[in-house]
Amino acid sequence: MKIWINETHQKESIQALKKLIDIPSINSGDGTTYPPFGQAIDDCLKETLLLCEDLGMSTYLDPEGYYGYADYGQGEEMVAVLCHLDVVPAGDLSLWDTPPFSAVIKNGKVLGRGSQDDKGPTIAALYGFKAVIDEGILFTKRIRFVFGTDEETLWRCMERYNLKEEQPTMGFVPDSSFPVTYAEKGLLQAKLIGPGSSEFNLTCGEAFNIVPGRASYQGKDAKLVSQELSKKAIEQEFDGQTVTVNGKAVHASIAGEGVNAINQLATGLIHVHSHPILKFLVEKVGNESNGSSIFGEIKDEMTGGLTFNVASLYVGEDKSEIDLDLRIPVSFSIENLVQTLKEKITAYDLEYKEFDRVAGLYVPEESELVKTLMAIYQNKTGDTTKALTSGGATYARTMKNMVAFGSHFPTSAGLAHQSNEGISLDELFRAMDIYAETIYQLCCK
Ligand SMILES: [Zn+2]
Structure with missing residues (x-):
């Protein structure tokens, strides 16, 4: 399988991730007055949409501030990637070795709140996309990155999105572990x-x-x-x-x-x-x-x-x-x-x-979507872990034909919501490469 990611993607993605981590996007709003979840989340959403424009996408910001999205490509069908930009609070600061909201690169890792959940995986998917368009490949389907802002609390962002916006034909949520989570209670x-x-x-x-x-x-x-x-x-x-x-x-x-x-x-x-x-x-x-x-x-x-x-x-x-x-x-x-x-x-x-x-999530293991993503993951990693089911919840259940896919690797420590949250650069780049292949196969074939 083709390797998509080059040194420029690596360098630029680290800078972009640092920028997002440096915005302390903890929910501080009341969910009704603008911006509904506080200024920092709104800043983070706007910063992300600016990044998407730099990457060649057209963007839309919900006038009420609940969500934003970025589009690319053409065609009837739309593939969605659902991400979230809000983070949980840092907790006890004395347990952190580095400042949670000022990203630091140390020992081959990017450290900071949100590096695993969900800013790191978001950046991995965005630069995976960038790698595909850098090859000048034609998109036969549209791709839409949807950025939620209320995942850690009540999902009011996705509720609004689903009321007002177009539904995708399929997609994935980079807010879980590899390989694919196809069922959630x-x-x-x-x-x-x-x-x-x-x-x-x-x-x-x-x-x-x-x-x-x-x-x-x-x-x-x-x-x-x-x-x-x-x-x-x-x-x-x-x-x-x-x-x-x-x-x-x-x-x-x-x-x-x-x-x-x-x-x-x-x-x-x-x-x-x-x-x-x-x-x-x-x-x-x-x-x-x-x-x-x-x-x-x-x-x-x-x-x-x-x-x-x-x-x-x-x-x-x-x-x-x-x-x-x-x-x-x-x-x-x-x-x-x-x-x-x-x-x-x-x-x-x-x-x-x-x-x-x-409602729960269920996309059959034998479906095209699950089979495609499992094959990509297995080809890229050699890991034969079976597709997963879970009692937890991701945005995947908010839309039809949507599964959770990465970007956490089963072999590394899960540090979401904990002190010293960090993502290794190696895993960030490997996830990016997997997402590039995924976007290519779902949108360009
Ligand atoms: Zn998350």
Whole structure:
């Protein structure tokens, strides 16, 4: 296979990447007033569009500032490359060896926030494109780079794009690992709301996507609760006033690997308070992390089993509430699960309130798109890792016939969202070469 990348591409791409990393594009906006996600993200979007113009593309900036895109080529069909320019905050600065928002090249790496997620992969795809047009090759399809600005939070950028703009026929998302991710589970986050209680109150848990590792109860009957938990051999502490269950916190997408402290606490509490929300937890959830008492077995070959996480529990005088996070195998309908859940909770005086629903991603492994990208990756690297499925989420699921593809190599450390995030120049250039071949095969053949 042809090698596309030359020294000029290498030099220029490093400069371009440094420029983008130096803009601290952390979300600081309220999502409504211009610019919706803060000045830095807006600056980064404009800087990227300027770069695209330098590379020979025509550009468009959403007047409301949610997204931008850059186009090239001609033809009926459009191939899209979906990237994002926002980054997560730097976190504890003392853990960084170099400044997160002033890119440094050290030991063959570009260091800085966004170098892996997702500014490095974005630049790799852009200079892969540049390498193809430098050969003077005719594009028979159009290519569009779409730049999102809200990936790390609520994806409002892609929601707007999909409302207002043309849909591509196919494409890829350089915001994951090589080789291809062709399936991602669906996501459902919901609240179950029930009656309040004048007898006791309780607030446990954190975010939807975390299996609660601790759950505490304080009340005049805490000792009784502690005794009940002891009978069941549940790990807990009791200090005379508060009983605390120690479970194991993990990400909700791997709920089965954790221990849900709220579900365990409920099995003790139910002996003291016969509240319907506790009954629901004890009778319909128990120690399960796969929702089987509610839904039966929900599992498929492509993406595995359902994960069901009770993320939080609140009981107050006014109301009671549970937050749920479900990751749903791609061959199951989210709507059917919602209907089943609604039916099962009425017996417990609970009401369903949806918080977020995101359809899964599935492009068959035998599809032209997956086969083409897998062949390119294997030819370029010799790596025979099989195509991937995931409980996580990329922009790929926001459009049809779209998969996640690189630019992280399976052999190197994943440093996205961590301190000392960095990308090796070698991997940046190898990804660029893979993307050049990909763009050539998808747009020019
Ligand atoms: Zn990302």
